[in-house]
Amino acid sequence: MPTSHPRSGVATACAAALTLSVLLTGTVAAQPAAAATPAGYQNVRINEVTSSGNDTVELYNTGPTAVSLSGWKTSDDNFSPQAFTPSSATIAAGGFVTFNSPKGLGDSDKLVLYTSDGTVVDRVDWATGAAKSAIARCGGDGTGAWVVTTAATTFGAANAPGCPSPAPASSRIRINEVTSNGSDIVELYNGGTSAVAVGSWKYVDGDTAHTPVSLASSSPSATSVPAGGYVTFNSTLGLGDNDSLFLLDANGTSVDSVTWATDGAKPSDERCADGAGWFRTATTATPGGANSCSGSGGGGGGGQTGRLLGGGGSLTSGCTPEAPSGTGSAPAGTPAWPGGLDVTIADDVCAFTTSTGPEGRDLSGLAFDPANPSVLWAVKNKNWLYKLVKSNGKWVPDPSWSASGKQIRFAGGTGQPDSEGLTVGGNGHLYVTSERDNTSNTAPKDTVMEFDPAATGTTLTPLRQWDMTAQFPQLDTGSKDDANLGFEGVAYVPDSWLTANGWVDPRTGSAYAPAAYPLHGSGLFFAGLEWDGTLHVYGLNSDGTYTTFGTVATGKGSVMDVLFDAGTQRIVATCDNTCGETHTSLKVGTTGAIVPDVTYTNPAVMPTDNLEGFALAPPSTCVNGAREAVWSDDGSYGFGSGTSSFGHALYSGTFPC
Template identity: 40%
Template sequence: MMKSAPRPLALAAASALVLVGLFAVPAAATAAADPAPASLRINEIETDGSPDWVELINIGAESLDVSGYKLTGRANEVTMTLPSDTVIGAGAVYVAEGGDFKLKKNDLLSLYAADGATLLDSYEWGDAHLDTFGREPNGTGDFVQQAAPSKGELNPEPSSDPTDPTDPTDPTDPGDAWKSITLNEITSANDDPHHDAFELANTGDVDVDVAGWQQTDSSSNPAPIDAPNGTVVPAHGYLELLSNQGLSSGGDSVKLYLADGSTIVDTASWGDNDAQPGSWSRCADATGTWVHTAEASWGASNAAACAGQIIPPSTPVDPVDCQTELPSGSGPAIAGGLAWPGSQTATVSDEECEFVTPLSGQDVSGLDIDPSAPRVMWAVKNKSHLYRLVKTDAGLWVPDTANDWAAGKVLVFPDGGGQPDSEGVTVGPDGSLYVTTERDNAASGIPLDSVLRFDPSEAGTTLHPTAQWVLTADLSDVISTEGSADANLGFEGITWVPDAYLTANAFVDQSTGSAYDPTDYPDHGTGLYFAALEKNGHLYAYALNADGTFHRVGSVDTGLPMVQETQWDADLQRIWAVADNSSAGSATLLKISADGAIVVDRIYDRPTGLPDNNNEGFAVAPSSTCVDGVREVIRSDDGNNGGHSLWSGTLSCDLALGAQGPVPPVDPQPGTPTPTPTPTPGPSTPAGGGSTPPGAGSAPAGNGSAPAGTGSSPAGLASTGTAPLPWLAFGAALMLLGAATALLRRSRRRA
């Protein structure tokens, strides 16, 4: 017969097991950030109905049981669960609707598997209701506005009939007839039925069908027109459309495109309250100057309105011979900002209409002063154009006339074509220029977040990249990498930060959770490239390898909700992050903290005398140029207001900044006993605001780059302080077992 253990030993063993159970650390749960491969897709969406509804399609070859699958809407935080026994046949559609499931403007619709965690599909849209939007072709294509809802049925497939190039009303091949269409009247008022409306005029002799054409305001991506009155503009007639984006009474613009989303038909801008009450109207029709008429004239000539009361405009419209764009999307400054540490006034520092190209007369987005030549500055337009600027004795920055730079140079992709939406520029340690893109403007509805490298010494008027790092897929945890939702919210500025600075201050590599070691990336050069992502206001640090591969080392929360520019300041040993008018021109200065994270050191307000325009570019002259304790700082206006894009002011050369990086140990005073070291938690959360970098604990995301670390738990996450607990439990268990053994021996001796 088996003897039971003596009571003291049994109690000790049981206690040890309880302790181990109490101190066990549960495995961390994970959820997929990207849509999982699935045969169930969102196919059509109605957000302006009663009720709203979502059509799903099974693109697989077999029937699919979708019982318990879930649809969520971000804006109202609503969830709809598909009922039990719901089966969708192969190639069939299913309509999900419910009275409480309401979708809004600026919403995100997501489709999840029954576990509520596996994301299968999603679609995000801007400041307009979808009435209705569907995929063309069904299940796999992009979302486009439907001519009519096809609820519960397959969406009409795109026409495969050949176009007739002689038919001027054919929207897919309109010939030259579209050139007779102009914007004629606009209102930003919200009164139905003309809320946020605009009117087209046709000066030609034939009707023009604008079906499939696209429109946007000053800050959104082109999207299909909203045409409640039909799509045909009669010869010598008028057609009223509704804006697919809300139009701001404080100043905005309407841009009309052909169906390709890139060919501009016409554009018009207005200032504060110029488009209401009444209308912003052309006097005379189609060709005249834009004026604020007290009366509207929808669907008819503006003649009567133009003969009536004219309200003086708040802002002169296009007072110069080049295209301008009023600021839009303005937001408040970042709380806690200090006064700008330099001049509060700003002066124009370029020549009028200096940056006109065949594609645009504005759009100067990124700046960088050449560290080897402080009187040379590079300026990039987000219409695939780059300028080498030199500073004159009068203090102006003008295009260099040497080596074919007089009119700037065209930028292309590696295949020699395309129109890079070039947003930021930095000079690398090799003298090459590194330019960020967020899309190809020839296909503006598709994100293409990449870094292009150019040799500025290349002869001719076109620069061909010597390398490209395509980073779009690596950002799938942040942006929608398909469709147009985030095509204009990608990379903006870029800057190069030397390894020497990062290692001297014990910068933490988020992909390993340890101090950054440049030898982990032997082909990356001597520093990291920090690219500014507009959508979330973060900087993304990359090791760009010579063979075209890359590795994301971390992300940095700049303290800005959206960021347009970043600059490494070698003199301050800090990184600048700068917002445009989305945050009233606020700027943050970043440092490396004691635990190796890049954090906000200071917040600065925009200089009070600098116009709150779409100031996207930012460059700081080196301290070698300091005069009377200040150096030049330049900002570029993406809208070219008044015909100028560059504004210069000053920055104090000494900002009295404190230390950064690890805190040096303090030597104990003589006679002071040295304290016994105690276990401390692991490293704090790396720079990036707690986001988990791709590749943590596995192969890192990024073009085949080698893993930076292994292990089952994500590297680079903040320590919870629980790692030593299992060892403490084990030790406690051993102590209890030892006590029990002693008791047992004592009991045997008594016996």
């Protein structure tokens, strides 16, 4: 087997810095001194290119930390590596940087990106005319397949508007697994609905002295990838440490790529799930079959891994975890979690058993208190509310409020709200959604209840209650399952954000004017409907009435939690394993409507469960560029019986500031 190109000792030493270990405290582990090949370099991807005269290149950082571009260079198929001047010397996590190619780019050309020590970071090849007006990654910035854009270029912003519809069948072919342990096996996966011929396609590694090799010459049987199937071939170029693999179609246009650091492809580098997301180090190589996606792993560039920390303990009487249901897949190309790779189990085992349920599960909605970020509010399906505070690195009930939570009722002190979501309003009160009355669970009762957290006593009744049940006749079928598909989450969204971003009031077709609704307070409430993944927008009036402002499509089949994040200035809709454990940010688009912006998966080390609650700490809590993210497991199942996560409901990680 030919030997792949060597790499510098500096690059090998720096690879040890690639794992970002973020502890529950929010602090980030100290990094080694700067080296020629910066930590996280393989997360920087070429994202868009034009060869129409200005020869602009866009880079995107898929990783959880910023990366210095100092001394980086670029080349094409004619000129040797040349320095370029980026729009920013550092590319932020989830950020874009643009530059003009130092030499002209033409038809049937390529662009190669290098670190200052000559390590290949990424490469894109295109056929005649393909980069006019531009080529761009479609299906996820930094992770999507390369396509010719059919709309205006989007340099410095997300590529979604440039994706053609429908995308070509070849764009669904993805490099799915790679080994560099001597056998040098490459696996391709077809996420499309029809077979794709690949016999005339080529591949090349990160050695710029190598020319592309045809798949047919490496494996004569690798002629076609069936729909939903796999094809493997052995690389004859030799794959090593700090290496790359680039896949080209019959026209010589880039289809997909992967770059890994030292030992990143041993035993293999794999996508999780198949054909989707970014790469992680596998615990078991599975060429020709579904990726294992188990054990330690991490998103954000080949070779990075994360750990699940903490847990343990024995199940107590009355604690019966519930296995997850409703599993689905994240859309192909969904970007990996942009925060820290490590996740910590953040509660005691069976911490939320109550008198109204024979199980220790059903912790659902979560919300940080914006006025006091050291407080995390949580709601349990069977009508319990918790004020949680940190103790020895765990979230525990605040004993000064109630060591065992407070029970909530509907207006008049009746019933058992099937409480699912909560948010903190502009007045500091808690707003809780309910799908049903658990004393009559075959009928929907989609309500929002307002509670004063300063109220005394162990049982809370709402100050006001708004009942929207009549708006959802599809849930009123006499089936408890249909009745259970109502309001799952809710977010308070300030009027100031809606007006500053030019939101158009769907009731009037004009710019939203809060003064036209004098009883609604200082913001609107976005309630997530599990039935179809839509957000329903309401003004909750002080006289007990409400104003309906229509719906917002999230692009998801279900929604389990909703929040407004002041850090990213986005509404975030969360879906559990029903949608592949994803979080979709929404913004006000150019037409004044609220539209999806970007979707992320969960950290790869987390279990694929009914994770129904999600909360992001306010930006004021940021430490070393990171803030806390918290998830709640509705079934406290974790990775199953006998694992450290079994019986736990809360997980803590980090999200960029």
